[in-house]
Amino acid sequence: MATEIEHKYLVIKDIWKKVIPNKSFEIKQAYLLTDPEKTIRVRTKGKSGFITIKGKSNGASRLEFEYEIPIEDAIELINKFCSNLIEKTRHIVIHDNNTWEVDEFKGLNAGLIVAEIELNSEDEIYSIPDWIDKNVTEELKYANSNLSIKPFSTW
Secondary structure, eight states, X not given: OOEEEEEEEEEOXXXXXXXXXXXXXXXXXXXXXXXXXXXXXXXXXXXXXEEEEEEOOBTTEEEEEEXXXXXXXXXXXXXXXXOOOEEEEEEEEEETTEEEEEXXXXXXXXXXXXXXEEOSXXXXXXXXXXXXXXXXXXXXXXXXXXXXXXXXXGO
16 A cells, blocks of 8 residues: 655745756646545656556545556547646755655646645654745645646636
8 A cells, every 4th residue: 555645835936936946847647537535647747657546635645556657548548538637847856855846837727836745754854945835735726636627727
């Protein structure tokens, strides 16, 4: 059983503009299933494809199973079975030996920038960069699956 433990934050845009990421890549993802109890996501990340099954969040934790699939299969699944595409640029930033993933959304979610840190335990201590704003971990509207249904531009 795989458990994902992550915290999600809004990003202070003016400070973020000055940050130089360690690396960046494009992501396209869409959902085969968006249900309060579970989601099934298909994603292209650079030149790789993935299918991910996530359980219901319990605070910052939830079950997550992710498998790499051929990129051609991921593209076909997105094009033929999904209608709720999310596009974003993901930036990787190392801060105090922790990896932060910062997503700058495009399309109907343009203008939204969120950062996530994945942890090994619920009580793990980590430092927060100066470009981090409000913790939105438990605000469901910021979940990617919800952004695919009710985009940021419609709030």
